[in-house]
Every structure is written in C-alpha cells, then in structure tokens.
Amino acid sequence: MSKTIIVTGATSGLGLALIGALKAAGYAPILTGRSAEKVRALSAEMGVPGVTLDVSDPGAIQRVVPEILAAHGPVHGLINNAGIWLEGDFETHRPEEIRSVIDTNTTGTILMTHALLPGMLARGTGVVVNTVSTGALYCRKLISVYAASKWAIRGFTGCLEVECAPKGVRVMGFYPGKIDTQMYESAGIERDLEVAMSPEEAAKMVVFMIDQKDMVWSQVSGRSIRDYQ
Numbered sequence: 001m002s003k004t005i006i007v008t009g010a011t012s013g014l015g016l017a018l019i020g021a022l023k024a025a026g027y028a029p030i031l032t033g034r035s036a037e038k039v040r041a042l043s044a045e046m047g048v049p050g051v052t053l054d055v056s057d058p059g060a061i062q063r064v065v066p067e068i069l070a071a072h073g074p075v076h077g078l079i080n081n082a083g084i085w086l087e088g089d090f091e092t093h094r095p096e097e098i099r100s101v102i103d104t105n106t107t108g109t110i111l112m113t114h115a116l117l118p119g120m121l122a123r124g125t126g127v128v129v130n131t132v133s134t135g136a137l138y139c140r141k142l143i144s145v146y147a148a149s150k151w152a153i154r155g156f157t158g159c160l161e162v163e164c165a166p167k168g169v170r171v172m173g174f175y176p177g178k179i180d181t182q183m184y185e186s187a188g189i190e191r192d193l194e195v196a197m198s199p200e201e202a203a204k205m206v207v208f209m210i211d212q213k214d215m216v217w218s219q220v221s222g223r224s225i226r227d228y229q
C-alpha cells in the first residue's frame with residue numbers, strides 16, 4: 001500500500017509540484033490548501049484526495065486532521081509547506097500582517113506537526129519535512145518578520161530532529177533559495193524569478209530526502225546556479 005503524505009499549501013508553487021513528484025514516486029499524497037475551490041479543482045486535476053485546510057486556524061487543524069486520519073488511515077509523512085511572504089521596512093508592517101505570517105509559517109507548522117507526530121511516534125516510523133528557507137540561514141534587511149517565522153522553524157526542526165530520530169521518525173528541513181512561484185507576487189512584491197529554481201527542481205530534492213529511508217537530511221539548502229550572478 002502506498003504511503004500517505006500530507007502536503008500543506010499544495011494549491012500552487014512548490015506544494016503543487018510536490019503532489020506531482022510524490023505521486024510519480026509511488027506515494028499517496030493528500031493535497032491540502034486554504035482555498036476550497038482551488039483544492040477541489042486541483043485534486044481532481046492531479047487525481048489525488050484534496051482537503052481544505054487553513055493552517056493558520058488552530059481549530060481547523062484540530063478538526064481536519066482527525067477527519068483525514070479517519071478517511072485515509074495512518075499518515076506516513078507530513079510536508080509543512082504552506083507559507084506566505086512579507087517584505088519591507090519592519091515599522092511599515094501592520095500588526096495583522098505580522099500575525100498572519102507567524103500564524104501561517106510558524107504556528108501552522110508547529111501545530112500540524114503536533115497533530116500528526118504522535119501517530120508516527122507510536123508506529124516508530126514516519127517523516128516530517130519542513131519547508132524553511134535560506135532566509136533562516138542568514139540575516140538580511142527588509143525580511144525581519146518572514147525571517148523570524150522561518151528561523152523559529154529552523155530551531156523547531158533541529159530540536160525535533162534529535163528528539164525523534166532515535167524513535168524512528170525523521171524530521172528534516174529544506175532550505176531553498178528563490179523558487180519560481182507566486183509567493184512574492186501574492187505579497188505584492190516584484191521579484192526577478194528568471195534566476196530562480198523551478199518548483200519541480202525543488203520538489204525533486206524533497207522527494208529524494210523522503211526516499212532515503214535510512215537518512216536524516218538535516219539542513220538541505222540550494223539555489224539555482226543562475227542566482228549567483
């Protein structure tokens with residue numbers, strides 16, 4: 001039987017590419033996203049189950065994860081991929097924008113892991129991949145809140161890695177540079193994505209990390225060679 005893997009934020013970009021790559025690799029991905037309409041259309045197009053799930057809503061996580069488990073049985077993997085971008089001088093950000101980034105990128109990742117990890121630990125097997133960012137490896141101006149949301153996940157991922165590996169569960173972090181997705185545009189930011197890697201290239205790496213059953217790929221980072229100009 002195929003291994004079930006939940007992907008959050010799978011209605012575009014890297015998440016959607018992951019659905020295709022996981023399916024091609026023989027896994028049983030579950031496409032989740034915050035827009036019911038997009039989830040419905042894309043799950044039909046990709047031929048995979050789709051579930052509406054806004055990871056910034058703790059109540060939704062509490063309600064939806066048990067529904068997924070009831071419908072699909074044990075979940076082998078979780079890819080915490082949902083994320084939003086915020087860029088600009090810190091003092092110009094509205095408090096609700098700041099909350100939204102932390103609620104989605106940070107608390108969403110932690111609570112999704114909290115909901116699914118116990119089952120993996122009980123079975124002594126499983127995998128959690130957190131999509132972090134090169135923004136959590138160094139400091140640069142104008143991304144303080146996004147960086148904070150991802151630096152928190154860098155710490156979370158590293159600590160859980162050493163806590164869970166002895167129990168058979170691999171918790172890993174993926175730290176990509178620029179990916180050619182709609183993340184910046186959705187945040188109202190213009191970015192030259194000619195130099196970015198494709199979502200498919202990034203997805204291939206994540207599937208490789210998951211596939212290597214005896215390996216914990218701790219902090220996997222990379223960017224397109226075009227991005228070194």
Ligand SMILES: NC(=O)c1ccc[n+]([C@@H]2O[C@H](COP(=O)([O-])OP(=O)(O)OC[C@H]3O[C@@H](n4cnc5c(N)ncnc54)[C@H](OP(=O)(O)O)[C@@H]3O)[C@@H](O)[C@H]2O)c1
Binds near residue numbers: 010033057180181
């Ligand atoms: N693009 C880059 O250069 C880059 C670089 C490093 C790391 N990353 C990380 O890669 C991950 C994927 O981003 P992407 O580049 O593929 O961007 P994207 O195309 O904008 O995809 C982000 C996905 O997350 C979803 N999402 C946003 N808020 C959500 C919420 N509250 N609940 C559930 N889903 C939510 C979006 O849904 P909608 O379709 O409804 O908007 C979308 O499906 C993010 O964690 C991002 O931080 C991206």
